[in-house]
Amino acid sequence: MVYLLDGKLNVGGFGMVEGLHLVHFKNDGEGIALTALEDTRALLLSGKPIDEEVVSYGPFVMNTQTQIMEAMRDYQMGKMGVLIEE
Numbered sequence: 001m002v003y004l005l006d007g008k009l010n011v012g013g014f015g016m017v018e019g020l021h022l023v024h025f026k027n028d029g030e031g032i033a034l035t036a037l038e039d040t041r042a043l044l045l046s047g048k049p050i051d052e053e054v055v056s057y058g059p060f061v062m063n064t065q066t067q068i069m070e071a072m073r074d075y076q077m078g079k080m081g082v083l084i085e086e
Contacts, residue, residue, distance in 0.1 A: 001025060002032075007040025 002011065006019035012033030014023055019040075025032055027049055034042075053063050060071045074080055 001045050002034065003043045003045075005041040005043065007042070008037040009040055009042060010035040010037055 001022060001024045002009070002017075003022045004017055004019045008019070009017050010033075011017050011023050016037065017023055034044075055062055055065055055068055057068045057072070060068050060075075062068050062071060
């Protein structure tokens with residue numbers, strides 16, 4: 001995927017994309033083509049597909065709804081750490 005922080009990109013297969021937008025690519029090609037149309041900052045991310053079910057709720061991303069509920073409970077109980085303000 002590519003996330004545009006600012007500027008404009010021509011993304012092969014999608015057309016022009018402006019800042020603060022995300023393009024998610026399918027895993028069905030040989031590559032991607034990106035052309036900056038002006039000064040542009042973008043974040044390009046890639047990874048090997050895990051081919052597993054993905055469930056999300058707010059900031060939580062897990063494999064099942066049950067795991068989401070467990071993560072939310074763990075968060076509420078402070079098991080994921082506690083932010084201390086100074």
